[in-house]
Amino acid sequence: MNLTRIYANIVVNIKGFYRNKGAMFFVLFFPILLILLFGAIFSNIGDQSYPIAVQNKDGGWWSQQVVEGLNKTGMITVTMVDPSADPYAYMNDTKSNAVLIIPENFTADINNTKLSFQYTLDALSKTTESLNYTVEALSRTTDSLNYTLMALNDTGNALNYTAMALSSTQGALNYSLMAMNSTQWALNYSGMALASAPPSSTTFIGLAMNASAESLGSTGMALNLTPAALNASLAALGGSQSSMNATLLALQYTQATLNATLGALNATQAALNFTIGALNFAIPSNETLKLTMLYDSSSSSALTKVQILQQVMDGFNKGLSNAQDVMAIDPQSVVAKQFKFIDYYAPGIVGMSVMTASLFGTVGMNTELRQKGVLRKLATTPLTRAEWLVSNILYQLILAFISTALILFVGYLAFGLKPIINIFLFVFVLMDVFAFSGIGMLITRFVKDAEAAQAAANLVMFPVMFLSGTFFQIEMMPDFLQTVANFMPLYYVSDGLRQAMILLNWAMLYYDLMVISVFGIIMFVLGILLTSWKED
Amino acid sequence: MEKNVIEVRGLVKVYGETRAVDGISFDVREGSVFAFLGPNGAGKTTTVEIIETIRRPTAGEVGLLGMDINKDRKKILERIGVLPQEFSSFDRMTVRETVHYFRQLFGAGSDVDALLKLVNLEEEKDKLYMNLSGGLKQRVGIAVALVNDPELVFLDEPTTGLDPRSRREVWNVIEGLKKRGKTIFLTTHYMEEAEVLADHIAIISKGKIIAQGSPSELIDAFGKAIHVTIRGAGAEIGPIAKDMGLALPKNGNGKTVVDVRTNDQVLVLLDRLKAAKVSYSGIDVRKANLEEVFLSLTGEKLTAGGDER
Numbered sequence: 001m002n003l004t005r006i007y008a009n010i011v012v013n014i015k016g017f018y019r020n021k022g023a024m025f026f027v028l029f030f031p032i033l034l035i036l037l038f039g040a041i042f043s044n045i046g047d048q049s050y051p052i053a054v055q056n057k058d059g060g061w062w063s064q065q066v067v068e069g070l071n072k073t074g075m076i077t078v079t080m081v082d083p084s085a086d087p088y089a090y091m092n093d094t095k096s097n098a099v100l101i102i103p104e105n106f107t108a109d110i111n112n113t114k115l116s117f118q119y120t121l122d123a124l125s126k127t128t129e130s131l132n133y134t135v136e137a138l139s140r141t142t143d144s145l146n147y148t149l150m151a152l153n154d155t156g157n158a159l160n161y162t163a164m165a166l167s168s169t170q171g172a173l174n175y176s177l178m179a180m181n182s183t184q185w186a187l188n189y190s191g192m193a194l195a196s197a198p199p200s201s202t203t204f205i206g207l208a209m210n211a212s213a214e215s216l217g218s219t220g221m222a223l224n225l226t227p228a229a230l231n232a233s234l235a236a237l238g239g240s241q242s243s244m245n246a247t248l249l250a251l252q253y254t255q256a257t258l259n260a261t262l263g264a265l266n267a268t269q270a271a272l273n274f275t276i277g278a279l280n281f282a283i284p285s286n287e288t289l290k291l292t293m294l295y296d297s298s299s300s301s302a303l304t305k306v307q308i309l310q311q312v313m314d315g316f317n318k319g320l321s322n323a324q325d326v327m328a329i330d331p332q333s334v335v336a337k338q339f340k341f342i343d344y345y346a347p348g349i350v351g352m353s354v355m356t357a358s359l360f361g362t363v364g365m366n367t368e369l370r371q372k373g374v375l376r377k378l379a380t381t382p383l384t385r386a387e388w389l390v391s392n393i394l395y396q397l398i399l400a401f402i403s404t405a406l407i408l409f410v411g412y413l414a415f416g417l418k419p420i421i422n423i424f425l426f427v428f429v430l431m432d433v434f435a436f437s438g439i440g441m442l443i444t445r446f447v448k449d450a451e452a453a454q455a456a457a458n459l460v461m462f463p464v465m466f467l468s469g470t471f472f473q474i475e476m477m478p479d480f481l482q483t484v485a486n487f488m489p490l491y492y493v494s495d496g497l498r499q500a501m502i503l504l505n506w507a508m509l510y511y512d513l514m515v516i517s518v519f520g521i522i523m524f525v526l527g528i529l530l531t532s533w534k535e536d
Numbered sequence: 537m538e539k540n541v542i543e544v545r546g547l548v549k550v551y552g553e554t555r556a557v558d559g560i561s562f563d564v565r566e567g568s569v570f571a572f573l574g575p576n577g578a579g580k581t582t583t584v585e586i587i588e589t590i591r592r593p594t595a596g597e598v599g600l601l602g603m604d605i606n607k608d609r610k611k612i613l614e615r616i617g618v619l620p621q622e623f624s625s626f627d628r629m630t631v632r633e634t635v636h637y638f639r640q641l642f643g644a645g646s647d648v649d650a651l652l653k654l655v656n657l658e659e660e661k662d663k664l665y666m667n668l669s670g671g672l673k674q675r676v677g678i679a680v681a682l683v684n685d686p687e688l689v690f691l692d693e694p695t696t697g698l699d700p701r702s703r704r705e706v707w708n709v710i711e712g713l714k715k716r717g718k719t720i721f722l723t724t725h726y727m728e729e730a731e732v733l734a735d736h737i738a739i740i741s742k743g744k745i746i747a748q749g750s751p752s753e754l755i756d757a758f759g760k761a762i763h764v765t766i767r768g769a770g771a772e773i774g775p776i777a778k779d780m781g782l783a784l785p786k787n788g789n790g791k792t793v794v795d796v797r798t799n800d801q802v803l804v805l806l807d808r809l810k811a812a813k814v815s816y817s818g819i820d821v822r823k824a825n826l827e828e829v830f831l832s833l834t835g836e837k838l839t840a841g842g843d844e845r
Contacts, residue, residue, distance in 0.1 A: 002643070004640055004643065005640065005641050005643075008637055008640035008641060011637075012626055012629060012633075012637050015628065015629060015633065016626050016627070016628045016629065019628035019664070020628055372624035372625075373620050373621070373622050373623055373624050374624060374625060374626065376585075376590060376620045377618065377620050377623060377625070377638075377677075377680070378641075379590050380588055380589075380590065380613060380616070380618035380620070381613065381638065381641040381642065382610065382613055382614060382641060382642060382643070383641045
């Protein structure tokens with residue numbers, strides 16, 4: 001690889017380019033025209049003002065507020081029309097496409113409406129107060145019921161214990177009775193035995209009487225325990241009684257709170273009735289005050305004016321009714337900075353300009369030099385094909401970077417364009433050059449005639465240009481065309497440049513970079529391999 | 537003894553079923569002007585481009601400056617200069633810039649201004665190539681072919697499409713090169729050009745060399761007649777020619793043309809005219825030219841033929 005030959009070739013190309021006014025125009029100045037054109041078209045988006053005529057037949061305070069409100073939007077410039085004029089004739093005479101007519105008594109009607117709104121607001125306030133009391137009463141009722149439930153639980157437990165105590169007492173008494181009976185029988189038999197028994201048996205009788213005496217002892221013990229059991233039962237019954245008293249008290253409280261709740265609900269009903277009455281008073285006829293808008297439906301700007309007016313009216317309605325926004329959009333830009341529309345278009349123009357310069361530059365150079373026999377002459381010099389291709393690609397890169405810098409500089413001067421300059425900008429431009437120079441080389445490999453090759457390049461350029469989101473956002477296209485756009489190399493260049501210069505979405509940027517790099521390198525390598533200046 | 541700088545043996549180039557070059561062989565001697573003469577489509581440019589290493593031969597051998605064109609391409613290119621057929625250059629480069637550019641590609645060679653002087657382009661050196669006349673463009677091409685001070689210069693149809701004056705200017709440049717000892721390989725379909733410039737001519741037709749030699753050798757070998765044109769004479773010439781055993785004279789435009797075969801017959805004819813007291817206003821004697829040689833060899837006119845491949 002001889003650098004002198006490469007340098008000589010680049011110098012030849014640059015001199016030829018510099019002296020070719022047509023090429024200079026299309027490569028450098030046409031993109032500038034494009035950015036100026038796009039900038040001029042889109043720079044007013046967001047701050048343009050629509051003229052609108054207003055005929056104020058009311059003249060009162062509220063009608064003046066409407067006119068002032070329209071002016072304050074910044075989107076409308078108001079021209080006043082004589083209240084006695086015929087608005088249709090005015091539209092014809094002045095070629096206006098929209099006239100807003102504020103009717104007579106507009107201010108008076110609004111004042112009435114506003115007063116009734118105030119009453120409605122008061123009634124709603126009282127209703128709210130009543131509902132608050134009702135809620136409080138219901139809360140108290142719930143508490144009371146909870147306490148009652150707890151008292152009832154306690155009473156149940158006391159009764160259960162009482163039953164158990166009584167049952168134990170009865171058992172003790174039964175056993176005592178049975179013991180005493182047995183004792184009596186034992187004593188009886190003992191008497192009988194003593195009366196009839198020989199002296200030898202007195203010993204046994206004595207034993208039986210001892211046993212009886214023991215039995216009587218046990219019975220005595222049982223009888224001693226019985227009063228304690230009865231006392232316990234009595235205590236249990238006392239507990240049950242106090243529990244039942246507490247339950248009764250709780251039930252009384254519950255009744256009282258239920259009565260209070262009923263009272264609160266009655267008050268709420270009354271408040272609601274009052275509110276309905278107030279609302280009926282507020283909108284006596286169920287009709288909205290109407291401002292007449294005359295507009296030319298064939299004019300898109302007139303339709304825009306209607307939309308703006310509707311938004312202004314929404315604002316007035318909210319203000320009059322003291323309504324607060326329940327929900328609203330909080331616009332938060334995800335881009336790195338606050339950018340204007342031209343910032344979004346500029347990367348697309350850069351991508352497209354580099355594409356056309358590389359594609360047509362390569363096709364033009366190859367076919368022209370081939371047809372003129374310069375390639376055949378170069379083939380008889382020590383200049384190698386690799387040196388020639390490298391010098392050409394360097395030349396295309398120089399043009400691409402000059403073109404890019406000019407586009408961005410003019411965009412900055414004319415429209416305050418604020419792109420972020422980083423390494424990815426250069427990489428995407430490089431891949432743009434690789435991809436479309438490669439395609440250019442492939443075209444000239446198979447289409448030898450200069451005009452046919454230019455036509456083939458156009459065949460490549462137009463679909464790529466229009467389907468890659470340079471001029472139209474691809475979201476606006478039908479689904480199948482959006483699918484097609486995914487196969488357009490320029491789409492990845494333009495999107496990648498946007499990510500690099502504006503959006504800084506790194507994931508998307510790397511994806512775009514990967515796709516265009518693979519495509520660009522494949523095209524470039526194929527172009528180099530297939531380009532030949534030696535004849536077969 | 538002069539050596540051969542080009543040696544071609546059995547060269548064949550086939551395109552599909554067409555044999556553009558059909559087994560030709562020839563030598564070019566060092567320091568000579570070799571003219572490859574033939575009509576358009578005869579195979580001249582194909583042959584010369586194979587020798588220049590731009591095309592690959594189908595068969596045959598080509599030795600160039602003692603090297604093989606298939607193996608020593610780089611070395612060959614450094615020692616030859618080429619003016620391709622219908623040469624053109626970068627439109628928006630000046631004459632000097634163009635010559636300088638090609639000079640840079642070789643890295644070493646002739647001085648650019650000396651070259652411009654050699655081809656008489658000093659006054660036009662700052663003109664853009666696109667604004668030059670055809671003759672000046674061809675002279676730029678010749679200058680470009682000489683930037684590396686080549687031993688062997690190929691000029692492929694250097695005067696095609698030029699007016700007579702421009703053609704003469706190019707001839708002057710070629711003669712200047714010849715005087716400087718350059719070997720020149722000239723392809724042309726202008727027989728006059730070959731006749732004026734060439735030391736050795738090879739006539740090619742339909743891919744084959746049908747004759748070669750010096751111009752005089754070819755004319756002597758293949759020219760059929762010496763033309764004696766007698767202006768202002770009457771019908772009395774016819775019997776004289778008949779008496780000498782010559783073909784019937786051709787009359788037209790006040791001229792009578794008698795074809796004789798030898799120089800002696802020219803003298804005999806003049807004596808007979810004098811003896812018969814034939815009155816005339818002038819006599820021209822012209823040998824056969826290469827056009828007639830070609831016609832006699834092929835039965836076709838030299839300027840006829842299709843497009844060159």
